[in-house]
Amino acid sequence: MKKETLKQQAYNIIKNKIITCEYPPNFLLNEEKLKDEIGASRTPIRDALSRLEQENLVHILPKKGIMVASLSIREINAIYEARMLVEPYAIEHYASKIEKERLQYFRKIFQNEKEVRGRIYDFDDKLHIEFINAMDNEYFQAMYERIYYQNCRLRILSGVKSEKRIEETVQEHLKIIDACLAEKWTEAADAMREHLICSKRASFMTIIESGEIAL
Numbered sequence: 001m002k003k004e005t006l007k008q009q010a011y012n013i014i015k016n017k018i019i020t021c022e023y024p025p026n027f028l029l030n031e032e033k034l035k036d037e038i039g040a041s042r043t044p045i046r047d048a049l050s051r052l053e054q055e056n057l058v059h060i061l062p063k064k065g066i067m068v069a070s071l072s073i074r075e076i077n078a079i080y081e082a083r084m085l086v087e088p089y090a091i092e093h094y095a096s097k098i099e100k101e102r103l104q105y106f107r108k109i110f111q112n113e114k115e116v117r118g119r120i121y122d123f124d125d126k127l128h129i130e131f132i133n134a135m136d137n138e139y140f141q142a143m144y145e146r147i148y149y150q151n152c153r154l155r156i157l158s159g160v161k162s163e164k165r166i167e168e169t170v171q172e173h174l175k176i177i178d179a180c181l182a183e184k185w186t187e188a189a190d191a192m193r194e195h196l197i198c199s200k201r202a203s204f205m206t207i208i209e210s211g212e213i214a215l
Contacts, residue, residue, distance in 0.1 A: 010040045011048035018057050018068055019149050021156045029058065029066040055146055071153055073204075079150050080200040086140060086147075087131060087196065088189035094134040095180050095188060102130065107177045110170050120166055121155060127173060131192075158203050165202050172198060 014034065017023045034045050049066055052058045059067050069075075106127050110116055116123055125148070132144045172195040179188035 006040050006044040007047045010034075010038050010044040011051055013038050014045075014048050015052060015055075015057065015149075018052070019152045021153055023068045025068055025070045025153070025157070027068040028064075029068065031066070055149070057149065071150070071157065075150065076154060076200070076203060079147055079154065080196060082143065082147055084193060084196055086144060087128065088192045090131045090135050090140070091176070091180065091192050092185045092189040094136075095131055095185060096183070097134045097136075098130060098180070100181060103177055103181050106130070107174065107181070110173050110177065113170075116170060117166060120169060124169065124173070127177075154203055168198060169195075 014023075014029075023029065029049070031042065031045055031049075034040075035042065038045065049058055049060065053060050057069050059069055061067055106123070109123055129144075129148075132141060135141070172191070176188050176191040176195065179185075179191055
């Protein structure tokens with residue numbers, strides 16, 4: 001394999017392990033162990049870790065090692081602060097570019113209780129990304145990609161949502177979609193803000209109860 005291919009492979013493997021919390025927050029990574037796990041030399045591993053540090057997924061600590069980035073209360077606040085700025089804006093200014101057939105597709109999914117219940121995270125992500133992609137702005141998309149990966153870690157650490165919260169999430173998404181279908185963009189943006197506020201509150205409650213997140 002070419003060196004670039006090995007670098008990308010090492011990056012993808014380590015990143016996936018961080019996002020899925022196989023390497024949990026504050027976990028110390030060891031270069032030698034990473035070499036054995038991934039089957040790569042030191043150069044691709046170091047290149048991958050350097051890229052992951054730029055994405056705020058690891059911190060390289062002099063004389064200590066490589067630590068997986070924490071998910072503190074401050075981090076969670078920062079994630080939702082960024083989402084509150086970007087996602088309602090995306091809806092209000094760009095959602096009109098999304099074809100109504102696409103919105104109807106999402107509406108049918110969220111109306112199908114059996115279909116959505118077991119894959120709520122998957123469909124949730126797809127709808128939110130639909131609004132971000134409608135912006136056709138690589139800077140917003142790059143920023144949201146970083147938010148997305150941190151949010152994946154947060155979801156895994158907070159565990160499965162309660163039945164009550166799943167139902168609330170479904171209804172919140174339907175409210176956003178229906179406002180978009182009616183071309184009430186300000187109303188749809190407000191509905192997205194409400195959804196994010198509720199999502200943040202639920203994440204805090206679950207994560208604090210679990211004791212996994214530092215203050």
